[in-house]
Amino acid sequence: MKVSLFYLPSVGARSDIEAGRAGLRGDLYDQMLVEVSEQAKLADELGYDSISFTEHHFHVEGFELSNNPVLLDLYIGMQTTRLRVGQLGIVLPAENPVRVAENIAMLDRMTGGRANAGFARGYQRRWVDTLAQQVHGIRGALPHQHDEIDAANREAFEECFRIIKAAWAEDLIHVDGRYWRVPVGGTPWDIESTRLYGAGVEDGEVRSVAVVPKPLQQPHPPIFQPFASSERSIRWCAEEGVTAILPPLHPVTESRLTQLYAEVSGRPPGDGMGVLRDVIIADTDEEAWALWSEGPYFCGQSWFAPFGFDRGLAHPDTGESPSMTESGLLLVGTVDSVTRQLESLLRRLPVSWLFAWMYNGLTPHPALMRTIEDFATKVLPRVADIELTPPS
DSSP states (O other), rough: OOOEEEOOOSSHHHHHHSOOOGGOOOOHHHHHHHHHHHHHHHHHTTOOOEEEEOOOOOOOTTOOSSSOHHHHHHHHTTOOSSSSEEEEEEEEGGHHHHHHHHHHHHHHHHSOOOEEEEEEOOOOOOHHHHHHTTTTTTOOOOOOOOOOEEEEEEEEOOOOOOOOHHHHHHBOOOOEESSSESSSOBBOOOOOHHHEEEEEETTTTTTBBBBOOOOOOSSOOOEETOOEEEEEHHHHHHHOOOOOEEEEHHHHHHHHHHHHHHHHOOOOOTTTTEEEEEEEEEEEEHHHHHHIIIIHHHHHHIIIIGGTTTGGGTTTTTOOOOOOTTTTTTTEESSSHHHHHHHHHHHHHHOOOEEEEBBTTTTTTHHHHHHHHHHIIIIGGGGTTOOOOOOO
């Protein structure tokens, strides 16, 4: 199992956010950069596989100030030597897919082949509606939403994905899609250097383009999709060879989706799947739960629950909620407690990836440094030889 650190990242502590408009405070943003850098360098030394940042915009509240995850990746990549850097994820329906392909290829080259690529569909309408306004009919689609908005969002996402993969793999591309035409068509180009040294022009008109540079990793960097929770998303990931990352869901739902991925992909159960988990380690369980309540729980209740993310924790038939620790849906406590919780998770769900959610700012920097170190040096060695059981 590979372990990645996942960041919103937020700015400021709970008291800063509750004071209002924390996102406008440059001092808090600067503090975030310093602390996340130190955490990433520690993770680099300890052997974590990667670090990942989300994409969101307009977050004056202070949660998730990560409007350019590729730029954050490069910032961290320049301070580390082996840690892979990625996005969870770039919201494709609100992006130009050619620019995404270029940016990730540049990141891959600049970090010596350490880039991961993560693509999401986008659910926060405040910003997706604004940034996607030139992509006709595209809006943010809430989790568990199934309507025309969701269908258009998904269609745009999949078209962008195809363009990005083609841009990485093919010398020249020509796309005539519903949302994107590459090149747009009818553009005159009568440049002698292109005739002598280039390609893509016929009869004085641009017919195809070369998206350059290409990634260092071939055929492309590893691709992830956060945070997949529907059968359609899981099926698509399995068909495309994309690693699907589950948010915390009821164990029954997690097992069903993991089995579906295995059936569609033909891979062993858990291969190609990952999970997102809160991770906090402290000297006592009481101290760890106090940190969790002040940070992750506060963030979840005040920011994510209104978007419907907690709905996935209900049993699909009975609506009952699971035990968060006994089923390994939370990894919070002492080293011994977190080890037991992780063992419970892995025996139930033999996933390939664990994304450890680091609530920077909301959880004090020293507590996160302690968690990152203890999880790598004291918890993971204890579960290295655990016998994994495929979900039934």
